[in-house]
Amino acid sequence: MHTPVTQRQPLTVVKVGGKIVENDAALADLVKKFAALPGRKMLVHGGGRTATDIAARLGIETQMVAGRRVTDAEMLRVVTMVYAGLVNKNVVAQLEAAGTTALGLTGADMDVVRAHKRTGTAVDYGFVGDVDAVDGHRLSGLIETGVVPVMAPLTHDGHGTMLNTNADTMASEVAKALAAVGYDVKLVFCFEFAGVLADPADERSVIPTIDHKSFEQLRADGTVSGGMLPKLENCLGAIDAGVAEVVITRADLIGLPGGTSIRKNADEIGQN
Amino acid sequence: MHTPVTQRQPLTVVKVGGKIVENDAALADLVKKFAALPGRKMLVHGGGRTATDIAARLGIETQMVAGRRVTDAEMLRVVTMVYAGLVNKNVVAQLEAAGTTALGLTGADMDVVRAHKRTGTAVDYGFVGDVDAVDGHRLSGLIETGVVPVMAPLTHDGHGTMLNTNADTMASEVAKALAAVGYDVKLVFCFEFAGVLADPADERSVIPTIDHKSFEQLRADGTVSGGMLPKLENCLGAIDAGVAEVVITRADLIGLPGGTSIRKNADEIGQN
Numbered sequence: 032m033h034t035p036v037t038q039r040q041p042l043t044v045v046k047v048g049g050k051i052v053e054n055d056a057a058l059a060d061l062v063k064k065f066a067a068l069p070g071r072k073m074l075v076h077g078g079g080r081t082a083t084d085i086a087a088r089l090g091i092e093t094q095m096v097a098g099r100r101v102t103d104a105e106m107l108r109v110v111t112m113v114y115a116g117l118v119n120k121n122v123v124a125q126l127e128a129a130g131t132t133a134l135g136l137t138g139a140d141m142d143v144v145r146a147h148k149r150t151g152t153a154v155d156y157g158f159v160g161d162v163d164a165v166d167g168h169r170l171s172g173l174i175e176t177g178v179v180p181v182m183a184p185l186t187h188d189g190h191g192t193m194l195n196t197n198a199d200t201m202a203s204e205v206a207k208a209l210a211a212v213g214y215d216v217k218l219v220f221c222f223e224f225a226g227v228l229a230d231p232a233d234e235r236s237v238i239p240t241i242d243h244k245s246f247e248q249l250r251a252d253g254t255v256s257g258g259m260l261p262k263l264e265n266c267l268g269a270i271d272a273g274v275a276e277v278v279i280t281r282a283d284l285i286g287l288p289g290g291t292s293i294r295k296n297a298d299e300i301g302q303n
Numbered sequence: 304m305h306t307p308v309t310q311r312q313p314l315t316v317v318k319v320g321g322k323i324v325e326n327d328a329a330l331a332d333l334v335k336k337f338a339a340l341p342g343r344k345m346l347v348h349g350g351g352r353t354a355t356d357i358a359a360r361l362g363i364e365t366q367m368v369a370g371r372r373v374t375d376a377e378m379l380r381v382v383t384m385v386y387a388g389l390v391n392k393n394v395v396a397q398l399e400a401a402g403t404t405a406l407g408l409t410g411a412d413m414d415v416v417r418a419h420k421r422t423g424t425a426v427d428y429g430f431v432g433d434v435d436a437v438d439g440h441r442l443s444g445l446i447e448t449g450v451v452p453v454m455a456p457l458t459h460d461g462h463g464t465m466l467n468t469n470a471d472t473m474a475s476e477v478a479k480a481l482a483a484v485g486y487d488v489k490l491v492f493c494f495e496f497a498g499v500l501a502d503p504a505d506e507r508s509v510i511p512t513i514d515h516k517s518f519e520q521l522r523a524d525g526t527v528s529g530g531m532l533p534k535l536e537n538c539l540g541a542i543d544a545g546v547a548e549v550v551i552t553r554a555d556l557i558g559l560p561g562g563t564s565i566r567k568n569a570d571e572i573g574q575n
Contacts (some may be wrong), residue, residue, distance in 0.1 A: 085384075089360050108389055112357075115407075116388020117380055120457070120465055124411040128463035134412045135387075139396040141406050141450060176444060178413060185392070191400035193392055 042071040042174065042214040046202035047221045049079015051282045052122055059125070064285040066129035071214070073170070073180040074133075075205060076122060077198035082106075082113040098258075102157040102195040110195050114183040123181050134178045138162075138186030139193060141169050144201065146186035146194050160186040160194025162201070165208035199262070203269045210273035218274050219290075220266070221282035226291035227263070229254055237290065240297035243267060266293040314343040314446065314486040318474035319493045321351015323554045324394055331397070336557045338401035343486070345442070345452040346405075347477060348394055349470035354378075354385040370530075374429040374467040382467050386455040395453050406450045410434075410458030411465060413441050416473065418458035418466050432458040432466025434473070439480035471534070475541045482545035490546050491562075492538070493554035498563035499535070501526055509561065512569035515539060538565040 045065060051057045065074060082100075083093045086109045094101040102110060119135040126133035138144025138160075146160030173180055182205065184198035199220065206218040226237035241249065246263055249255045255263060266277040270293060280290030317337060323329045337346060354372075355365045358381045366373040374382060391407040398405035410416025410432075418432030445452055454477065456470035471492065478490040498509035513521065518535055521527045527535060538549040542565060552562030 085361070088362070089357070111392050112384035112388035114388070115392045116384040116386070120383050120387045120409055120411055123409075124459045124465050125463045127411055127414050127459060128461060132413050135407075135409070137392055137395075137407070139392055139399055139405075139407075141404050142399050172448060187396045187399060189400060191397045193396050 039213060039215040040071055041217065042073075042209055043068055043217045043219060044073050044075065044202055044206045044209065045219045045221065045285060046075045046198060047077065047282050048198070049077035049081070049118070050223075051221065052076045052118055053079050053081050057282065058122065061282050061285070062122075062125045062129050064283070066126060066131045068286050071174050073174065073182065073205070074122070074126075075182045075198055075202040076114075076118060076184070078110060078114045078118065078184055078195075081117060082110050085109055085113055096154045096156070099156060099159070099197070100195065101154070102159050104158070107158040107193060107195060111185060111193050114185055119181060119183040126179065126181065131179050132177055133181050134173060135181045135183065137183050137193070138196065138201075142166060142187075142189070143169050143180075144182075144186045144196070144204065145189050146196055147188055148192070148194060158192065158194050160188065160196045162186060162196060162204045165204050167208035167212035170205065170209060171212050171214070199265060203265055203274075206269055206274045206277075207272040210275070216274045216276075218266075218269055218277045219285065220262075220277065220279050221285065222279055223281065225281045225284060225289060226279050227255060227259065240292045240294060241266075242294055242297040245297065263293070270295050311485060311487040312343055313489065314345075314481055315340055315489045315491060316345050316347065316474055316478045316481065317491045317493065317557060318347045318470060319349065319554055320470070321349035321353070321390070322495075323493065324348045324390055325351045325353050329554065330394065333554050333557070334394075334397045334401050336555070338398060338403045340558050343446050345446065345454065345477070346394070346398075347454045347470055347474040348386075348390060348456070350382060350386045350390065350456055350467075353389060354382050357381055357385055368426045368428070371428060371431070371469070372467065373426070374431050376430070379430040379465060379467060383457060383465050386457055391453060391455040398451065398453065403451050404449055405453050406445060407453045407455065409455050409465070410468065410473075414438060414459075414461070415441050415452075416454075416458045416468070416476065417461050418468055419460055420464070420466060430464065430466050432460065432468045434458060434468060434476045437476050437480035439484035442477065442481060443484050443486070471537060475537055475546075478541055478546045478549075479544040482547070488546045488548075490538075490541055490549045491557065492534070492549065492551050493557065494551055495553065497553045497556060497561060498551050499527060499531065510563050512564045512566060513538075514566055514569040517569060535565070542567050 123133045123135040145164045149159045186196045210216040229236040277293040278290045395405045395407040417436045421431045458468045482488045501508040549565040550562045
């Protein structure tokens with residue numbers, strides 16, 4: 032499976048949230064646009080509200096701490112059902128109908144994403160996994176045969192236990208691992224806005240490029256703050272680890288120019 | 304992916320029911336024995352009671368007609384969650400822990416098993432799929448890189464809809480397709496008994512071999528009857544379609560000699 036990537040082949044990793052893949056119309060639009068993306072690619076999807084709804088119908092209470100789901104043994108069963116079963120297979124079946132050779136995966140499948148249960152935090156998040164290793168060679172082996180991996184936000188600990196893992200983190204870690212095996216990786220995060228906005232009230236105020244230097248300025252002058260700070264730090268971390276470009280855009284704008292492009296050094300490449 | 308199988312490599316397809324994979328102790332035993340099977344292999348698992356239990360907890364009534372689940376839109380969501388999510392990923396994670404490179408699949412993944420919704424029957428079974436095509440080349444492509452496919456009893460119609468498909472049928476169809484691409488396929492069905500019994504009251508009365516000729520005798524003299532008839536017809540159909548051997552045994556006896564061996568011509572090969 033250790034297919035050498037002889038040239039730096041371009042590869043796009045798209046991360047899309049639960050909101051999109053759980054909505055029939057939004058999913059249909061995503062599938063159309065994602066299927067039309069040229070070249071090597073893969074999709075990482077989030078979980079979303081279905082898990083909360085199913086849990087409620089099963090009489091299981093959802094506990095969120097700082098925006099993160101607390102995953103006890105019962106909730107782990109729910110997210111495994113919903114993310115890897117319902118959501119993942121629906122996306123795969125739609126992509127297949129659009130002519131894409133899609134393969135649904137969790138981190139447990141072929142051991143592609145190994146994690147460990149998060150411990151030592153003030154809050155016990157339960158069966159939540161922090162990523163230890165992504166097998167870029169296995170993913171590359173699939174991709175080089177024309178397969179488009181579709182990854183649910185679940186990992187495993189290597190000892191038989193599934194773990195709930197943040198989809199943004201999965202996408203970054205997968206992108207880094209694919210960069211490490213030789214791809215020229217573009218990581219696309221689909222957000223609710225068309226990019227990082229200079230003025231949150233004006234969706235036309237998309238900041239076209241961000242690099243380390245401009246990020247520091249945007250943070251210092253308060254243009255980016257709150258939840259956008261860790262997101263951008265995650266993006267810059269991916270860049271530092273070898274991902275060529277991270278784009279923040281809206282799901283319906285996939286494949287179109289625009290969004291915010293995060294790069295190692297925006298000046299060198301120029302604003303596009 | 305069209306890996307040519309240059310020699311007739313042996314390959315074992317094991318089908319195991321929902322009862323086994325849903326029971327922690329039975330699953331642990333199966334994983335140990337399946338992981339220890341030498342050579343190329345894959346697993347097809349059934350669904351079982353968890354879907355019925357989860358459906359009941361969700362307030363969805365399970366309707367069975369002639370031992371088959373009626374799958375309306377709500378039930379399709381449940382079986383997709385349970386078979387492809389909960390059950391499949393639990394099996395995959397356990398196999399990975401046992402050192403097997405397992406990949407969970409439904410028929411939708413990489414379009415490996417395409418089906419059509421069953422119509423024109425007296426009973427409307429809903430979203431139940433009859434298999435049209437198995438992509439043996441895709442499966443072979445995975446297997447030849449050391450991957451062990453783990454298949455849930457779900458297919459798709461190629462137009463974005465998942466379909467519920469009988470696991471025995473899936474196993475037979477997959478075995479036939481793998482025989483057609485050049486493997487020397489042994490298909491193992493795990494039943495509740497150690498094989499086909501000459502005397503249902505005596506588990507030591509396993510009939511060691513069955514072929515077309517002896518099947519006709521066993522049917523004529525009433526030794527096999529009822530639900531065992533279609534099962535054996537299914538086995539003989541697989542043999543006629545190129546599967547080298549079908550074995551009926553108990554899950555805990557996998558890898559051991561014994562069980563009932565169904566072959567093209569038992570006399571030629573002899574009793575073993």
